[in-house]
Amino acid sequence: QVQLQESGPGLVKPSETLSLTCTVSGGSFSSYYWAWMRQPPGKGLEWIGYIYYSGRTNYNPSLKSRVTISVDTSNNQFSLKLSSVTAADTAVYYCAKLERWGMDSWGQGTLVTVSS
Amino acid sequence: QSALTQPASVSGSPGQSITISCTGNSSDIGAYNYVSWYQQHPGKAPKLMIYEVSNRPSGISHRFSGSKSGNTASLTISGLQTEDEADYYCSSYTSSYTLLFGTGTKVTVL
Numbered sequence: 001q002v003q004l005q006e007s008g009p010g011l012v013k014p015s016e017t018l019s020l021t022c023t024v025s026g027g028s029f030s031s032y033y034w035a036w037m038r039q040p041p042g043k044g045l046e047w048i049g050y051i052y053y054s055g056r057t058n059y060n061p062s063l064k065s066r067v068t069i070s071v072d073t074s075n076n077q078f079s080l081k082l083s084s085v086t087a088a089d090t091a092v093y094y095c096a097k098l099e100r101w102g103m104d105s106w107g108q109g110t111l112v113t114v115s116s
Numbered sequence: 117q118s119a120l121t122q123p124a125s126v127s128g129s130p131g132q133s134i135t136i137s138c139t140g141n142s143s144d145i146g147a148y149n150y151v152s153w154y155q156q157h158p159g160k161a162p163k164l165m166i167y168e169v170s171n172r173p174s175g176i177s178h179r180f181s182g183s184k185s186g187n188t189a190s191l192t193i194s195g196l197q198t199e200d201e202a203d204y205y206c207s208s209y210t211s212s213y214t215l216l217f218g219t220g221t222k223v224t225v226l
Contacts, residue, residue, distance in 0.1 A: 035215070042118070044220040045154075045162065045205050058213050061117060092159060102152035102167035103210040109161050 002027030004095050004107035012089075012114050018082040022095030022107060029053060029076040033098035036069060036080045038091040039109075046091075050098055051078055085114045120145065120206055120218035127194045127224040136221045138189040138206035144216055146187040150209035152225055157202045163195045165204075166191060193223070201225045 008020035022034065035050040048058035051069045059067045068081040082089060092111050098101035121139040128134040138145065138153075145151055151169045159214035164173055166182035169189060179194045189208070193200055206218035 037217075045156075045207075045217045047207070047215040047217055051214070060214060061212070063147045100167055101148075101150035101215065102164050102207070103154070103162070104167070104173060106161040106163070 002097055002105045006095050006107045006110040009064055013116050014086055014114055015084055016098050017083050018112055020080045022078050024076045034078045035096050035098050039096045040091040048060055090114045117216055120216055122218040122221045125222045127226055129226045130196055132188045132196050133194045136191045138205055138218045140187050140208055144208040144210040145189050147211050148209050151189040152207045155202045196225055199223050
């Protein structure tokens with residue numbers, strides 16, 4: 001069973017760029033899609049985007065202009081960058097493995113707060 | 117893209133069956149058999165309960181079942197137990213090659 005772990009700053013200033021990394025262990029990294037989701041406090045889940053191990057990406061249209069997801073196959077990691085953040089981007093951010101278009105393994109999540 | 121529509125809350129007594137609906141359109145739920153359901157307990161990461169409309173991952177109880185008709189998918193929990201009290205989210209693959217979550221349903225065991 002694959003394990004995923006998010007890492008990155010828990011506090012980001014408004015207008016700056018949020019950067020998170022997801023490290024995958026205990027299973028194959030290749031031949032899978034990997035996804036990022038977020039959940040604002042007390043609210044529902046929002047899909048941010050996904051990346052194939054080869055680098056092909058697709059993003060939520062509402063975030064597309066600010067999002068970049070990249071992959072580092074040599075270290076079994078994939079990363080999220082979200083630019084020009086505001087308080088509305090405060091959320092728990094999750095990474096997950098995609099299989100048959102369902103997220104079958106999730107990281108524990110990391111809270112990112114946008115505040116000066 | 118707008119979120120898939122779920123009822124805000126559903127409740128039932130222990131042992132009863134409940135059904136949660138998830139309504140989309142012909143570009144998402146109606147277009148593909150790629151509907152998934154997730155259970156989320158407070159403070160925890162979501163857990164995959166159903167994938168491809170009606171398939172259960174290994175280790176998921178047979179009390180959980182999924183179905184789809186047209187643009188609406190459903191999750192049924194049979195023999196409701198106290199540990200089933202949680203938030204439930206549906207998701208679907210879309211014709212734009214994106215993913216879409218539902219609005220979420222809080223299940224309460226009375």
